[in-house]
Amino acid sequence: MPNRQALRLVIVGGVSGGMAAATRARRLCETASITVLEAGPYVSYAASGIPYALSGVIAGPDEVLMHPTSLLKARFNIDVYINSEVVDIDRTAKMVTVQRKGVEGSEFYSYDKLILALGASASMLVVPGVDLPRVFSLRTIDDMIAIREHIASHDADTVAVIGGGFIGLEATTNLTLMGLKVTLLEAASHVYALADAEMVGPVHAELRRCGVNLLLDESVVAIVEGAGDGAGIRPLSVTTACGNKFAADLVIMAVGVQPRTALAFAAGLKIGKLGVSFNEHLQTSDPDIYAVGDMTESEHLVTDRPTSGALAGPASRQGRMAADNVWGRNVVWRGNVGTSICQVFSMTIASTGLSVHTAEALGFNVEWVTIHPPNHVTYYPESWPMTLRVVFDRDIGLILGAQVTGLEGVDKRIDVLATCIQAAMTMHDLEHLELSYAPQYSSAKGPINMAGFVGGNVVDGNVRILHPEDLANLTDDWELVDVRSDEDFFEGHLRGAINVPLERLRGSAKALIDQAKRILLYSEVGYRGYLAYRILDQTGRDVYNLDGGYKSVVQSRVHLPHDMATRRIRGCKKESGVP
Amino acid sequence: MPNRQALRLVIVGGVSGGMAAATRARRLCETASITVLEAGPYVSYAASGIPYALSGVIAGPDEVLMHPTSLLKARFNIDVYINSEVVDIDRTAKMVTVQRKGVEGSEFYSYDKLILALGASASMLVVPGVDLPRVFSLRTIDDMIAIREHIASHDADTVAVIGGGFIGLEATTNLTLMGLKVTLLEAASHVYALADAEMVGPVHAELRRCGVNLLLDESVVAIVEGAGDGAGIRPLSVTTACGNKFAADLVIMAVGVQPRTALAFAAGLKIGKLGVSFNEHLQTSDPDIYAVGDMTESEHLVTDRPTSGALAGPASRQGRMAADNVWGRNVVWRGNVGTSICQVFSMTIASTGLSVHTAEALGFNVEWVTIHPPNHVTYYPESWPMTLRVVFDRDIGLILGAQVTGLEGVDKRIDVLATCIQAAMTMHDLEHLELSYAPQYSSAKGPINMAGFVGGNVVDGNVRILHPEDLANLTDDWELVDVRSDEDFFEGHLRGAINVPLERLRGSAKALIDQAKRILLYSEVGYRGYLAYRILDQTGRDVYNLDGGYKSVVQSRVHLPHDMATRRIRGCKKESGVP
Known part of the structure; x- marks a missing residue:
């Protein structure tokens, strides 16, 4: 470790990860020389604001420019050079070569420690016409x-x-x-x-x-x-x-994006499948060179496998932690969780950890539950339904991932579930979570608790479930039983289902169900199906409940046997199945 | 354990805890006899909706009545009796005595297991006039x-x-x-x-x-x-x-409320200071009698001390878990966290775990940080400031409690922090949390991460802080230094402070600070104060930063020396100090 007083830190790239590293470095050490070299014309801007600056939802581009370089000098004593591209790293001499836009020749910066934060560039399809001016x-x-x-x-x-x-x-x-x-x-x-x-x-x-x-x-x-x-x-x-x-x-x-690995590759640093490799201290294969943000690959916190970290949050935190480690603070990067969120008009979709698809592909012993709770109690105004899925290990209930869509309260639920994943919680832990409740915010047993109850029941064997994608494989020895009301059934139901409303299931209506068959129950969102399950299971029937109910089938794009769901598919044929 | 087939479960009280117990009991066992006895005229209603039904924000009272008794019979095969007050429990005969409103004489119900869910009644001050009709x-x-x-x-x-x-x-x-x-x-x-x-x-x-x-x-x-x-x-x-x-x-x-313990007391069950006592399986001192909800006292998850659980969420989850334990499922109640939330006009205030005040009173070695982040990035429309405090153990950083106020996004942050407490996380863990970010939802380093950075710095000794309440005790050997801009300082500042804007602190302006004195730095919200701290600390000065900055002082009701804060207090004299 070089003399702290004299340490020369050079940071390549001046957007989120790079600037987080530079400012943290200054806070840790007043006397270091800190230089940021940015190839483009801007530093420290909020890349995630760009689509909104396009439309004018936010005023742009000034609004997305966070710190002028003068402030970075005055407040942090950081030397920031824009339009300054690092074209070479000489690891032996510990020196980078810089070419400035519009300036002939090269400049050279010596470093004791180097942090690479080059980000990623937009990927382009390799098809004719991608280079057309429009x-x-x-x-x-x-x-x-x-x-x-x-x-x-x-x-x-x-x-x-x-x-x-x-x-x-x-x-x-x-x-x-x-x-x-x-x-x-x-x-x-x-x-x-x-x-x-x-x-x-x-x-x-x-x-x-x-x-x-x-x-x-x-x-x-x-x-x-x-x-x-x-x-x-x-x-x-x-x-x-x-x-x-x-x-x-x-x-x-x-x-998608392409991590900017060329400089690191040319310098002989180890490159993984998805970006520059780093160890738990964010060091590349050269211990004096750190790499952060979109240009890197990280371990996934859930899978321990390489994952791309092309998101502003991890990049920014990695920058900070790289500076910590430059000053020997032994801060360990725990891996990416992959928490993400996106607004699509009035709707929000968010996910964290693994999807069912990914977890299955990686060989996890995966189960999942899907619920459709309101964002808050239905009797309070502006209550909207959401769909929430939690993916977990089938045997022990460890939470592997979650997804939420809806109009309101999606971000809250994904953040709680992301926290649960990082705390290695199980579905049973979700049952116990004491979260805030008043009528305008949630329900006494809110969506997270509810997912825990449903998932806990699956883990404990209180209910066996199938998923909408299993419908395509049902054979003749299955009876599909719709336990919703007559009216619901009449309005639309799964093809081949018989209707035995829950409230009549304890009476003679039970006789309508073929005794020789296995039973798949469904209701609108899965709740009445579960109640029916508990009634029939205790009579010794071989019974399953449909996860997420009819609503999940209608919402899914799963390719069902033609016309299996008879409602709401008109006008949406383009979606090739059920919308 | 009695024969499951024959089990007679009697539940006393038909609001949230009682009905949660009754319905879960039926799901667990089709053949038990389940009876709910409710003294009032309604069951299964949403008590938390009542203030909103008063104003008509929600239509009332029908909107807060969740399940008619007929549905409870049809769907759950539960016998619900309203206007039926249990006036005695004979624990030897395992029988309760019921008086029905308007009916002479008593009825008797035998039980194998009894669940008490009587709730709490409104407390009244013991002062003259409380019984007036208005x-x-x-x-x-x-x-x-x-x-x-x-x-x-x-x-x-x-x-x-x-x-x-x-x-x-x-x-x-x-x-x-x-x-x-x-x-x-x-x-x-x-x-x-x-x-x-x-x-x-x-x-x-x-x-x-x-x-x-x-x-x-x-x-x-x-x-x-x-x-x-x-x-x-x-x-x-x-x-x-x-x-x-x-x-x-x-x-x-x-x-406040008064737990309804009279019936349990008369039956000789153990009563704590705050309600009926139960063990981790929610059993009272009689193992065949369970108690849940507002009438009970629970251990606090953080302190292990008795706490009142007068909230709908815990009551409802306790009801469910009591039923689980009636059927021998060994579900352990983990204790109350005290997560709560309240809307006051356009503002939300929420808290979880321990406040500073409570933690100090209980002898915890307590520290806390207070930040004023925006609910989402300021460049995106509708960004509002919030105030977020996290209370933690000074030595190890274990999170003990949190509080949040603001206009938007308060519920999300308190829920994440409540989850962190239940996961026994530390301030450093908050730094690592990967939460969802897009401009309309949070910041790349959102309020939770930010609290972790600030608190982690305190735990690690990167910064020493004082709090607004310490201002009253500053002696003459302290220099109070305002590192905000000239304009900010001119608009209002703490009495006795000198102004050395951060951007001039590395230059000759540093000489303005009396070399012999200890320094308390402050800025608007604490951030620039922290940057100034890092500059001065590295020159060997004895320096502190003011937690939450000037904004915290202005917001606080701490009794400062008269007129210590010169801004924004006019017209608010009623608040006896600083608003």
Whole structure:
């Protein structure tokens, strides 16, 4: 460890992780020389505000510029250089080579410790036409300004957004708010890949309700100029694998990000599959060089496997912790949890930890419960339903992940569940959580407790459940029993179901159920199905309850046997099954 | 354990705890006989909705009646009897005696297991006049109807609410919404006793902003008929210990609740200081008799000391767990955390675990940090400041409690912190929490992380802090240094402070600080004070930072030397110090 007084810390990259490192470093040591080298024209700006600055929901770009370099000098005594790209790291000489925009020749900075915080750049599909001038990404302030100017100067009113991740969804929402007609093309069968298909159904519905032309299972294979579709001739046409063409005035490419690993690779640092590798102290394979943020790969807190950490929160905390470790503070990075949230018009979707899909793919012994509670008691005004799923280990109930969608209170529930994952809690722990309750905030047994009760019952064997995706595999020896009211049943039900309302199940109505068959019960959201389960189970029947009930089936995009759900699918054929 | 098939479960009390027990019992056992005996005219209603039903924010009383008895029979096969008061428990014969309203004689119910869920009744002050007809409590549906009818039929427009706890605050808010002029009398120096005085300042300001006549340190000693005050002659006059009189058309007594322990006491069950005692399985001193909810005392999860559990959430979960234990499921009640929340007009105040005041009184080695973060990034619209305090063990950083006030996002933060307490997390754990972030929901380093950073710095010794209440004890060997801008300082500052803006602290301005003195730094919310601390500490000065900064002083009701804070106190003299 070099003499603290003389320590020269050089930080490459001046957005969230880099600036967090620089300011923490100064707080830890008044006498170090701290230099930030940023290749772009801005430092310390709020990248996550960019889609909102595009639409003017926030005033931009000034509003997203956090600290002017003069303040960084005055307040933190940090030397910040913009338009200064580090092109080489000489690890032997401990020196970086810098090229300044518009300046010939190179400059050199010696370092004792180096922190790399280069972030990630927008990925582009490798298809013809991606380099056309009307094809944009939306990641930097310059991207945002270019899109806004293009829309204004070309009277653009039709845009194709490629990719339904965060940026794609935020771009879609903000462009629609700007009055543009948006076509959103997603290569997978649902947007927001972090969540399970069934959870995303309400988001698809919200996108369509707000006039977005949502197209799923559409891989873009080319972008060409000039050709039109049925909507007329537009400057660009996006062609998909199945031959569909969508005309647009401009295209926004939002197909993920690419960690900026080239500099680290050239310097011979170890690179993982998803970014620059670091150890628990955020050191790269060179102990004098740290790496933080979007350019790195981290261990996942739940799986211990490599994961990409391309989110502002982890980047910012990693920057701080890298500075701590430069000063020998032994702060251990615990790994990424993957907590994320996205607003899609009036709806919020959020997830943390593992989805069912991911957990199954990784070989976890996975079970999950899905509930549809109100955000607060229904008798208080503005009560809205949400859908909440908790994924857990089938044997011990350890929570592996969670997902929530809804209009209100989604962020609260995902934050509590993210905390539970980080505390290694089980489904039974959720039953015991004492959370705040008054009528306008939650319920006496709120959504988190309720998920615990439902999941605890599964772990304890009080109920056996199947999921909507299991419906496709039901054989003839199953009886599907709808325990909702006659009216509910009449309005719509699963194909092949018989109707035995819960309230009649203790009486002669029970005889309606074929004695020779296994029984799958369902109700609207799973609660009455569970009550019915408890009645029949105690009579010795071989019985299951449908997780999340009819509502989960209707919300899911699971490919059911044609017309298995008879309600609410009209007009949504594009979603190829149940919305 | 009796034969399950034949088990007779009798539940005394049919509100949240009782009905949760009854329905869970049925789900666990189809064949038991389950009887609920409720002394009042309603079962299974939402008591927490009553103040809102009063004002019509929710339609009442039907909206707060959850399950009609017919549904309880049809769906759960539970026999519910209203207007049926249990007047005796014969523990030897295992039989309860019931008197039905309007029916002569008694009925008898045998039980194998008995669950007591009698709740609590409204406390009344022991002062002359509490039994006058215009003096009400607000706890039951009948109370609410009586108040509403009284207001309507007497054209009442002035009400005195006695007591500033939950019910008092909710009553004040709802009565004001109804157009009444409310005088709120609180015997202590601040309302919402669960929180520390300093945290409640914004709530006092909100009450006054909304036209409430808030009177603190006013103990009511009598209520008399007919006498008036300066506001004219009213039917009632409330007299306080210092001789003040407040006229009102009606009085609402909201001075807490009294657990209904008489029946248990008469039956010889063990009664604690705060209610009926139970063991970890919720069994009273008679193992065949369980007790749940407001009538009981519970261990506090943090202190292991007896605490009252008069809240809907714990009551409801205890009911469920009592039923589990009746069926031998060995579910252990973990103790109360004391998580609570209350809306006061547009503001929310919430707390969990121990306050500073309580922790100190119990002898904990307590420290705390107070921050004033925005609910979400300031550049996104509708960003509002909140105040968040976390109380922790000084040596190991274990979180003991938390309090939050603000306009938005308060419930989310208190729920996360309540979860952290239940997971036995430390301040350092808060630094690592990965919570959801997008601009409209939080910040990349949101309030919870920020509290962890600030508190972690205190635990690690990166900063030493004092609190606003310490200002009164500063001696002459202290220099008070305001590191905010000239403009901030000019607008208002702590008396005796000198102004050395942070940005000039590294230069010659440092010489302005008396070398012989200890230094207490402050800034607006504590952040710049901390930066200044780190600069001066590294030059070997004996320095402290003021927790929560100038804002905490302004918000607090701490009795400072007269006029110590020169800003914003005009017009608030009633609050006897700083608002």
